[in-house]
Amino acid sequence: xxxxxxxxxxxxxxxxxxxxxxxxxxxxxxxxxxxxxxxxxxxxxxxxxxxxxxxxxxxxxxxxxxxxxxxxxxxxxxxxxxxxxxxxxxxxxxxxxxxxxxxxxxxxxxxxxxxxxxxxxxxxxxxxxxxxxxxxxxxxxxxxxxxxxxxxxxxxxxxxxxxxxxxxxxxxxxxxxxxxxxxxxxxxxxxxxxxxxxxxxxxxxxxxxxxxxxxxxxxxxxxxxxxxxxxxxxxxxxxxxxxxxxxxxxxxxxxxxxxxxxxxxx
Numbered sequence: 001x002x003x004x005x006x007x008x009x010x011x012x013x014x015x016x017x018x019x020x021x022x023x024x025x026x027x028x029x030x031x032x033x034x035x036x037x038x039x040x041x042x043x044x045x046x047x048x049x050x051x052x053x054x055x056x057x058x059x060x061x062x063x064x065x066x067x068x069x070x071x072x073x074x075x076x077x078x079x080x081x082x083x084x085x086x087x088x089x090x091x092x093x094x095x096x097x098x099x100x101x102x103x104x105x106x107x108x109x110x111x112x113x114x115x116x117x118x119x120x121x122x123x124x125x126x127x128x129x130x131x132x133x134x135x136x137x138x139x140x141x142x143x144x145x146x147x148x149x150x151x152x153x154x155x156x157x158x159x160x161x162x163x164x165x166x167x168x169x170x171x172x173x174x175x176x177x178x179x180x181x182x183x184x185x186x187x188x189x190x191x192x193x194x195x196x197x198x199x200x201x202x203x204x205x206x207x208x209x210x211x212x213x214x215x216x217x218x219x220x221x222x223x224x225x226x227x228x229x230x231x232x233x234x235x236x237x238x239x240x241x242x243x244x245x246x247x248x249x250x251x252x253x254x255x256x257x258x259x260x261x262x263x264x265x266x
Contacts, residue, residue, distance in 0.1 A: 021237060028230035045231040052228055058216040059232070061127065065212065066195035069134035074188045076135070077142025078180065081150045082172075084143075096147070102140045110137055111204035118205065125207035133205040134198065138191035145187030146180060153179045189247075 027035055031042030049055055084095050102110065114133045115125070123129055153176065161171035177184075199214035206215065213236075217229055 024230055025234045025237070028227065028234045030227065033227060045227040046235075049228040049231045049235075054211070054216065055228060055232055058211045058213050061130075061210060062196055062212040062214075065127070065131050065134055066192050069131055069138055069195050070188050070191040073135050073138035073191045074142050074184060077139050077187060078146055078184060080139070080143055081146045084147065085150055085155070096143075099140045099143050102137060103144070107198075107200035108204075111201040114201065115204040125205060125210075127207075127210055129205045129207070130202055130210065130212075133201050134195045137198075137201060138194060141190045141194060142184075142187035145190055146183040149180050149183035 028045055029041050029043070030038055031044055032039035084092055087095065111133070114129075114136065118125060118129050118132075157175050157179070158171055161175045162168065166174070197214070198212075199218065202212050203215055203218070206212070211219070213232070217225070220226065220229060
């Protein structure tokens with residue numbers, strides 16, 4: 001009986017999580033504009049999506065901003081972690097506390113404050129201001145992902161490489177970076193996800209004519225969502241699912257290779 005209820009509970013949770021996505025996928029193949037009338041299977045909305053310049057521009061803005069901001073935020077975040085590790089313990093605690101404030105801060109406060117800062121310094125709200133805003137709120141996520149790994153490896157390996165005659169940059173690149181790679185990758189992916197998913201900060205820092213997927217959907221809600229957005233959401237879901245599967249497969253292969261190497265050594 002307990003097993004039955006456990007299975008039932010799991011099924012309910014899975015339906016709660018994935019039934020809306022499944023509904024979205026099904027509606028993207030409906031030839032009718034109405035969500036309440038099924039007129040048969042069709043790729044009409046996918047064809048229209050790939051010919052809709054507004055959607056294509058929003059997709060380009062979304063992913064170009066996400067990739068560029070994530071790369072820059074990852075570089076800055078890793079360098080910040082190196083600097084924090086060279087500080088005293090009390091200073092490290094203060095800096096990490098300050099780093100956590102933007103994570104707990106409301107998005108609307110962050111968005112409005114960045115918008116006022118850009119206006120105060122004479123920046124025109126455009127693609128560049130959205131990029132700067134995304135870099136700003138992504139850096140704390142990278143630091144939060146990389147810092148535990150940095151503390152785990154400590155300074156011993158780096159100092160050992162220096163004692164053996166390696167230059168500081170070479171020692172960092174060959175000894176520290178490989179150990180930080182899992183944290184760097186997770187920080188980059190987290191920053192990428194937060195950037196693609198963001199609406200509030202983007203809404204306040206974008207200029208006229210600049211749309212991302214989230215702001216485009218928001219503007220469409222006012223006049224009625226077209227099924228082309230269902231098709232777009234389905235394509236994004238499939239791409240994200242494929243990336244996750246590849247990442248998990250690569251991670252499992254790396255763990256297996258490390259296990260085989262350690263077994264062969266020991």
